[in-house]
Amino acid sequence: MTTAAFPLVSFSAVRERLIAREETALLDVREEDPFAQEHPLWAANLPLSKIEIEAWRRIPRLDTFIVLYGAHDGVDLAPLAAQTFAALGYTNVHLIEGGLEGWRAAGGELFRDVNVPSKSFGELVEHERHTPSLSAPEVQALVEAKANVVVLDARRFDEYQTMSIPSATSVPGAELVLRVRELAPDPATQVIVNCAGRTRSIIGTQSLVNAGIPNPVAALRNGTIGWKLAGQVLDHGADRQAPAAVSDAHRAQAEADARRVADKAGVSRIPLDAVQTLEAPGRTVYRFDVRTPEEYAAGHLPGFASAPGGQLVQETDHQVPVRGARIVLADDDGVRASMSASWLAQMGWEVYVPDTAPSASAFTEKAAPSPAYPRVAATVGEIAPSALAELLKQPGTAVLDVTTSANYVKRHIPGAWYVIRAQLAGAIDAVIPASQRYVLTCGSSLLARYAAADLRALFDARGQRDVEVLLLAGGNAAWFAAGLEAETGETRLATARTDRYRRPYEGTDAPAEAMQAYLDWEYGLVAQLGRDGTHHFKVI
Numbered sequence: 410m411t412t413a414a415f416p417l418v419s420f421s422a423v424r425e426r427l428i429a430r431e432e433t434a435l436l437d438v439r440e441e442d443p444f445a446q447e448h449p450l451w452a453a454n455l456p457l458s459k460i461e462i463e464a465w466r467r468i469p470r471l472d473t474f475i476v477l478y479g480a481h482d483g484v485d486l487a488p489l490a491a492q493t494f495a496a497l498g499y500t501n502v503h504l505i506e507g508g509l510e511g512w513r514a515a516g517g518e519l520f521r522d523v524n525v526p527s528k529s530f531g532e533l534v535e536h537e538r539h540t541p542s543l544s545a546p547e548v549q550a551l552v553e554a555k556a557n558v559v560v561l562d563a564r565r566f567d568e569y570q571t572m573s574i575p576s577a578t579s580v581p582g583a584e585l586v587l588r589v590r591e592l593a594p595d596p597a598t599q600v601i602v603n604c605a606g607r608t609r610s611i612i613g614t615q616s617l618v619n620a621g622i623p624n625p626v627a628a629l630r631n632g633t634i635g636w637k638l639a640g641q642v643l644d645h646g647a648d649r650q651a652p653a654a655v656s657d658a659h660r661a662q663a664e665a666d667a668r669r670v671a672d673k674a675g676v677s678r679i680p681l682d683a684v685q686t687l688e689a690p691g692r693t694v695y696r697f698d699v700r701t702p703e704e705y706a707a708g709h710l711p712g713f714a715s716a717p718g719g720q721l722v723q724e725t726d727h728q729v730p731v732r733g734a735r736i737v738l739a740d741d742d743g744v745r746a747s748m749s750a751s752w753l754a755q756m757g758w759e760v761y762v763p764d765t766a767p768s769a770s771a772f773t774e775k776a777a778p779s780p781a782y783p784r785v786a787a788t789v790g791e792i793a794p795s796a797l798a799e800l801l802k803q804p805g806t807a808v809l810d811v812t813t814s815a816n817y818v819k820r821h822i823p824g825a826w827y828v829i830r831a832q833l834a835g836a837i838d839a840v841i842p843a844s845q846r847y848v849l850t851c852g853s854s855l856l857a858r859y860a861a862a863d864l865r866a867l868f869d870a871r872g873q874r875d876v877e878v879l880l881l882a883g884g885n886a887a888w889f890a891a892g893l894e895a896e897t898g899e900t901r902l903a904t905a906r907t908d909r910y911r912r913p914y915e916g917t918d919a920p921a922e923a924m925q926a927y928l929d930w931e932y933g934l935v936a937q938l939g940r941d942g943t944h945h946f947k948v949i
Contacts, residue, residue, distance in 0.1 A: 415491040418503040420515035423476055427451055427943040430757070432693055432733040434468050437509075438479040438490040440829060445910035447519040449512060450526060450941050452478075453730030456908070457486045458811070458830035460493045461783050461859050467730050470693045471498045478505040478512070486831065497783050518941035521930060523910055524608075527723050529934040530756050530946050531608035536935050537948045540615045542630040545639040548601055552576050558599040559592050560629070561585060563613035563719055568915070570646055572633055574603055578649040582613050582719020583699050586620045586667055587744040588651040590659040596623035603629035605914035607931050609723055616748055619949070620666040634914050634924045660742060664766075667747035671762065674751040674949050678764040681710075681771065684737050687761065693734035697721060699749045700740050708772035710739055715777065718749030725756065736760045741767060757945030782855070787862040787869075789849075791882040794891045797822075797848055807844040809833070811860045812851040812885060814906035820895040822850065822888055828903040830860045834867055836903035846877040854884035 426433045437444045437452045444454040455463055457479070468475065475494060477487040487504050494502045505511055513519060522528065534540060543551075551558045552575055560577040562569045569579040580588055585602065593600050600622075602613040610628035617626045629635065633643060655663075679687070687694045698709045699718035709715070716728050718738070729736060736758050738746040743766040753760045792800075800806045801824060808825035810817055817827040828836045849861040858880055865878045881888065889895060899906075913919050913927035938944050 414495070415488065415502050415504050417506040418476055419506045420512050420517050423505065424517070424943060426474070427732060430733045430945065432474060432691065432731055434473050434475045434731045436475060436477050436490075436730065438477055438486045439481055440831070440907040440909075441523065442907040442910045443481065444479075445521065445523050447509070447521060448525075449517060450520055450529070450938075450943060451726070451732045453726045454523070455730065456831065457490045457493070458908070459856065460490060461497070462780075462856060464494065464497055464499075465783075466780050468499075468693075469695075470731075472501050472691070473499070473693060473731055475499060475502045476505055477502065478508045480508055481832070482835070489831075496786075518937055520934075520937060520941075522927075523912070524724050524726060525934075526726050526756065526944070528608045528931060529938050529944070530752075531611045532931055532934040533938060533946055534615055534755075534948050535607075535611045538615055538618075540611050540618070540628055541626060542610075542614070542628040543601065544630050545636045545641055548574070548629050549636075549639075549641050551599065551601075556599065557595065557597060558601060560601045560603060561589070561592065561613070562604070563602055563609040564604050565717075565720060566650070568605065570648065571915075572605075572643040572645055573647045574601075574629065574633065574636060575642070575644050577603065577644070577647065578651060579647075580651045581701070581717055582609055582616070582722065583717060583745040583749050584651060584701070584719070585613050585616055586622075586748050587655060587660070587663050587742060589617060589622055589624075590662070591652050591655055593624050598624050600624045600626045601629055602626065604632045606632045606634050606927065609719060612722060612752060613719070616670075616752075619670045619751070620663070620748070621669075622666075631928055632914070634928060638921060638924060655742075660744070664743040664747075667744040667751075670949075671747035671751045671754070674754040676747065676750040676754050677759070677761045679737070679761045681739075681763045681767055684761070684763075687735050687737065693731045694737060695729050695734055696737045696739070697728070698740070699738050699745045704741075705777075706775070708769075709774050710767060710771055711774045712778060713737075713739055713774075718745050722749055722752045725753065725758075729758070734759075738762050739767060741769065741772065751949075755947055755949060757947070785858050785862045787865045789858075789861040789865050789878050789880050792848060792879045793882050794888040794893055797881060797888075798893050800846070800848075805844060806846045806848060807841055808848045808850060808881075809836075809841070809860070809864075809903070810850050810885070811856050814902075814908050816852060816885075818897065818899055820889070820897050821885065821900075823894050823896040824901070825850070825896070826901045826903040827899075827906075829908055830856060830863065832904045833860060833863055837864070837867070840903040844876075846879065848879045848881055850881035850884050850888070852885050854880060854882065854887075857881065857884060
């Protein structure tokens with residue numbers, strides 16, 4: 410199939426679709442780091458390297474209106490991506506006229522960083538609602554004075570454990586309204602909500618304000634970034650979590666509060682057994698269970714994927730790449746789904762929750778929905794870890810690892826080359842020494858299977874059919890499970906580590922300049938939203 414089979418669509422046509430809320434998947438097929446440098450507001454990142462393993466899950470309707478762009482090192486990846494989508498059965502694939510440069514030249518606004526719709530929405534919420542906040546020195550003074558104050562960290566538990574405010578308790582965003590009364594039963598207790606930067610602090614604080622809890626509430630201004638920039642010390646490895654149990658009285662009050670907020674935001678209610686009726690022709694429906702991952706694993710509604718509410722609101726572009734799609738949220742308490750839905754509705758999504766929270770008997774499914782993966786284009790042979798270990802004792806075998814760069818750095822097969830799948834051909838030509846045999850691996854062998862087929866096809870096209878291409882059976886997991894040696898660090902990078910954008914607010918070693926620049930960027934998002942004009946945000 411030639412690229413001529415894919416029609417071009419102009420910036421103005423895409424913009425008109427977004428304004429009209431017509432279902433559109435605007436996809437940047439570069440790796441995450443170049444995507445994060447600049448992209449349209451509603452672009453979702455789906456790298457060419459991972460289309461086969463992510464597309465069917467993230468874009469479930471094969472006739473979705475898909476628009477692609479993305480170039481790397483002078484190579485336009487969009488036509489290659491379009492061919493891949495077509496091979497997967499997608500029937501409505503387009504390329505942006507002129508790519509990202511065409512978007513820019515036509516006057517399209519470009520945004521930096523990741524999860525930009527959610528972050529810009531958070532800034533708009535603070536701008537319009539004047540969400541109360543306290544500075545890092547003010548919060549530290551309260552904590553050190555042992556004042557009547559509780560600090561609630563609205564991030565994921567693993568983020569909280571990496572670094573946290575002294576005395577803070579982990580209460581991920583969607584849990585706040587449900588659990589705050591257990592942690593602050595005295596209405597005089599000052600409640601502080603924090604995250605690493607700004608968005609989840611603002612949304613978490615405003616959630617409590619919207620719900621009408623009697624306590625004074627404030628966001629920690631600029632989160633752990635603000636704490637560090639103030640020269641204050643963070644905790645590491647904390648494990649304080651909200652009580653799992655919520656009293657009947659507190660649950661009933663939270664449910665009433667959440668329902669009121671959701672109704673005001675325009676959230677629709679639907680009987681659970683009628684959810685399938687939302688799947689009308691031309692409509693995409695995403696179903697999410699917004700409870701904790703642990704609750705989800707214990708049992709969930711059939712067909713619902715796990716997306717804890719706070720993170721769903723924070724990462725909507727990743728979870729719901731089809732702008733204009735319908736979203737159904739569920740929980741077992743009537744609080745978390747309603748509060749999460751209230752924010753999605755304010756972000757312009759058509760969102761539904763069950764008219765009554767499902768009973769425990771409805772959560773019958775234990776395993777997550779099984780993802781389907783397309784057939785691999787070319788079959789390659791497999792090699793067991795023990796056999797590969799013997800081959801590596803002599804020259805002639807190169808191991809190519811297409812896992813994430815973070816996992817590669819953590820540990821990999823000694824001598825293995827890190828390579829991004831979409832850049833495999835260039836790495837073979839320019840960096841990786843020629844070998845008589847190439848063994849492809851990744852964490853589980855899933856992505857490596859497609860990469861091995863790519864490499865086999867490349868050598869066949871070049872008439873190099875004598876070069877052997879193999880897949881490591883079971884991938885790196887099988888290698889390490891066999892007790893074989895591991896190597897760490899950036900030992901052999903055949904491609905740059907552009908598969909993931911390093912967030913200025915994660916980890917503990919970000920330079921102060923980068924953290925401050927990130928905050929400055931967030932402050933400018935409201936103005937960017939105004940220039941872009943496609944957001945449909947409406948803050949209640």
